[in-house]
Amino acid sequence: MxxxxxxxxxxxxxxxxxxxxxxxxxxxxxxxxxxxxxxxxxxxxxxxxxxxxxxxxxxxxxxxxxxxxxxxxxxxxxxxxxxxxxxxxxxxxxxxxxxxxxxxxxxxxxxxxxxxxxxxxxxxxxxxxxxxxxxxxxxxxxxxxxxxxxxxxxxxxxxxxxxxxxxxxxxxxxxxxxxxxxxxxxxxxxxxxxxLAGRVEHLEFIADDSPHHLEDADVVVVVGRGIKKGENVSVGAELAEALDAALGASREVVDRGWLTYPHQIGLSGKTVTPRLYVGLGVSGSIQHLAGMQTSETIVAVNTDADAQIFQVADIGIVGDLFEIAPALTAALRQVKQDNSTTK
Ligand SMILES: Cc1cc2nc3c(=O)[nH]c(=O)nc-3n(C[C@H](O)[C@H](O)[C@H](O)COP(=O)(O)OP(=O)(O)OC[C@H]3O[C@@H](n4cnc5c(N)ncnc54)[C@H](O)[C@@H]3O)c2cc1C
The missing domain is CATH 3.40.50.620 (HUPs)
Incomplete structure (x- = not known):
């Protein structure tokens, strides 16, 4: 008006x-x-x-x-x-x-x-x-x-x-x-x-039962182009499973068809604010940061010590994701197994 x-x-x-x-x-x-x-x-x-x-x-x-x-x-x-x-x-x-x-x-x-x-x-x-x-x-x-x-x-x-x-x-x-x-x-x-009148009628509600919604997840593991090829996404997916986390991706990964668009985090994707964000081979472009920099704790793994993501990371690991991610996954699985045997 x-x-x-x-x-x-x-x-x-x-x-x-x-x-x-x-x-x-x-x-x-x-x-x-x-x-x-x-x-x-x-x-x-x-x-x-x-x-x-x-x-x-x-x-x-x-x-x-x-x-x-x-x-x-x-x-x-x-x-x-x-x-x-x-x-x-x-x-x-x-x-x-x-x-x-x-x-x-x-x-x-x-x-x-x-x-x-x-x-x-x-x-x-x-x-x-x-x-x-x-x-x-x-x-x-x-x-x-x-x-x-x-x-x-x-x-x-x-x-x-x-x-x-x-x-x-x-x-x-x-x-x-x-x-x-x-x-x-x-x-x-x-x-x-x-x-209360309307031309649209509510017929049924069908819940989306996918296990982890990226936007609501407490923990998010994100793969970037450093993952190198589609088959290697499993390295991130396994860490995500061990952390009970949702799996996200940079646009580079989505553009290459290694993961689908609903996984994309950033300016032209989703915005996430998890308690823990783990980036594997993500450089930290301004467009990616726009979708994750309000995460509570940011962990980044990158071979390049000058990668931009380290400027927002709380814990930065300069190293090869193909060594670090499987080691983390194995350690987490071990902890889970130890916990279940002591119960
Ligand atoms: C309008 C517009 C919108 C955009 N929207 C988005 C968006 O929503 N989301 C988004 O993510 N991007 C977006 N982008 C793209 C963005 O500019 C970057 O190109 C993109 O974020 C880079 O993705 P990346 O970090 O996976 O790849 P790269 O920038 O190529 O980085 C790969 C990183 O992996 C590291 N690496 C390589 N090998 C290893 C290894 N073995 N171990 C560990 N690290 C390794 C490298 O050092 C490098 O830092 C947008 C761009 C534009 C112009």
Whole structure:
């Protein structure tokens, strides 16, 4: 909507997500982003959430992690994400509170819902931001994201329209920390029946039962071009198995067809923030670092002592991955075996 209209736009809202009534972790990343923006603007942070029988502890956790207010809209029809009823209910929340800024995660839900709502509101939307800030003089939201194939970082703003809307790359920041006993307002409202119609019907949910999701994995082993050929990916895969880790790859590995695109980490792949990242034969290009440098502990194995990855590594091993990775795998397997025999 045009900013010059009579309405006063105020506060930062995030779109929290739920599944089966449980608040999803990505919501807490948005709370960290939203809290920083709200504090800079001297305004409030609210979380809106849509679902059915949403766990009340989850709503309180949103408050504990930084929200001043939670607005939960519930109906049986909102149990699973369907764009039309979700959008109708979200438009009601916007109409009720007139938020200045709305953030959602660049998940399937966020990427589908936000453009739909932005069009209805005649508002601007920047997709897949990796950074957000507030412009000092104007107070406008600076929405920063890679552009032109990742070769530049573009800063986008929406000076004339409100709300300012952005989706944010999952895992591009850490979740907000919990502060027990934080107080805030929780508003639970039933969705009006006339908001729940839609042309899409939810038939069935089929869970993805692959053992390790790269983005959610605690430990990630990544193979780079130093692995030399497709057959050698097993060296990384075996270490990943021994560490109970997900297997990732640099773009060089994916471009050569040694692993598929869902394994790619970096600017044009996935962003990961595991507790432990182990890079085997990865040089540490700026584009790769964009997808992993917020990992808690980074271990890198590379024959080149000057490799860029050592600049971000907590533990750097200058050496041949074909010696080091199998030795680590064997040692880990031995530990597992010893543990199982002493039980
Ligand atoms: C627009 C754009 C987007 C991009 N997006 C991505 C992205 O999402 N993800 C990504 O990864 N890249 C991306 N890239 C590519 C990126 O620029 C690099 O080319 C790529 O990350 C390099 O991959 P690598 O480290 O596996 O290979 P290399 O840079 O070739 O490094 C291989 C490393 O292996 C080491 N090595 C060799 N043999 C051994 C051995 N026996 N033991 C140990 N170490 C060894 C070498 O010393 C070297 O450091 C992008 C590029 C562009 C232009």
């Amino acid at each position: 045009n900013k010059t209209a009579e309405t006063s736009w105020n506060g930062v809202f995030i779109l929290a997500e739920q599944f089966a009534g449980r608040v999803l972790p990505v919501s807490f990343e948005l709370l960290r982003r939203g809290r920083e923006l709200a504090d800079t603007c001297g305004t409030t942070l609210s979380a809106m959430i849509f679902g059915h029988e949403i766990c009340r502890d989850g709503l309180q956790e949103l408050i504990d992690c930084g929200a001043d207010r939670v607005v939960a809209t519930e109906a049986a029809e909102l149990e699973h994400f369907l764009v039309e009823p979700y959008a109708a209910c979200m438009l009601d929340v916007v109409e009720q509170y007139h938020p200045d800024i709305i953030l959602a995660a660049a998940t399937t839900t966020g990427r589908t819902l936000m453009p739909y709502v932005a069009v209805k509101l005649h508002a601007g939307l920047t997709a897949d931001c990796t950074e957000l800030a507030i412009e000092a003089d104007s107070g406008n939201l600076l929405q920063i994201r890679p552009a032109i194939g990742g070769n530049i970082l573009a800063t986008i703003k929406t000076p004339d329209h409100r709300p300012q809307m952005a989706t944010v790359r999952p895992h591009s920041t850490r979740p907000a920390e919990r502060v027990d006993g934080r107080s805030g307002e929780i508003v639970c409202q039933a969705a009006p029946a006339d908001r």
